[in-house]
Amino acid sequence: MSSTDANSAFAVPQKNDRLFRGDLRDWMNNACLNVMGNGDPYAYKAGYRRGAEILIEYVCEHGRDQDVLVYPIIFLYRHHVELMLKRIIKRVLYVIDGRLNKKLRKHLEKHRLDLLWEDLSEMLPAFCEAAGWDESDAVQVEGIDNYIRQLSELDADSFSFRYSHSKKGKPSLPRNLKNINLRNFGELMGRLAGYLYGMDEAVTLLAESKAEMEAEMG
Numbered sequence: 001m002s003s004t005d006a007n008s009a010f011a012v013p014q015k016n017d018r019l020f021r022g023d024l025r026d027w028m029n030n031a032c033l034n035v036m037g038n039g040d041p042y043a044y045k046a047g048y049r050r051g052a053e054i055l056i057e058y059v060c061e062h063g064r065d066q067d068v069l070v071y072p073i074i075f076l077y078r079h080h081v082e083l084m085l086k087r088i089i090k091r092v093l094y095v096i097d098g099r100l101n102k103k104l105r106k107h108l109e110k111h112r113l114d115l116l117w118e119d120l121s122e123m124l125p126a127f128c129e130a131a132g133w134d135e136s137d138a139v140q141v142e143g144i145d146n147y148i149r150q151l152s153e154l155d156a157d158s159f160s161f162r163y164s165h166s167k168k169g170k171p172s173l174p175r176n177l178k179n180i181n182l183r184n185f186g187e188l189m190g191r192l193a194g195y196l197y198g199m200d201e202a203v204t205l206l207a208e209s210k211a212e213m214e215a216e217m218g
């Protein structure tokens with residue numbers, strides 16, 4: 001097939017094709033990367049959440065493709081939660097003058113939501129004290145426990161919705177799992193994502209205030 005057929009329905013990859021370009025005429029379709037010059041951590045965590053939201057909106061609007069989109073939807077939301085927990089843990093450690101010990105470092109290098117949430121939960125009393133807040137709401141903490149437990153039971157290490165089978169050849173998902181309502185899943189995960197977003201905003205403000213105070217004190 002010649003290069004003149006590149007726009008046809010049967011086009012195949014060409015040896016001179018460039019995947020990552022920003023010099024084309026339809027500049028409005030360009031995605032901007034490294035805007036902040038530090039790897040864009042906000043774009044990563046926000047992007048996974050927004051990707052899941054858009055896919056759920058598509059399913060709910062059109063009522064199709066849910067059987068194949070369920071996998072990227074749940075993976076995207078799960079990865080968003082993982083990134084948020086890791087980001088919050090690091091900032092809370094700074095606010096409470098905590099130490100990044102061997103256990104925390106190991107958990108931050110892995111994908112276990114249950115262990116990350118366990119680590120963060122243990123820090124919450126010290127964080128609330130440092131922030132001058134009342135103790136964290138037990139009902140809210142129990143709710144997060146519930147969500148994290150369910151995600152972890154179905155996908156402990158972030159592989160269940162990426163691969164159909166484990167390295168040992170076993171199905172990644174339990175055979176008795178037949179249906180997942182994506183509208184309901186999206187609504188509930190929106191609650192968890194919203195809670196973590198609020199926590200992240202609060203921790204960030206306190207971390208910035210602490211950094212400014214330390215700078216003023218030399």
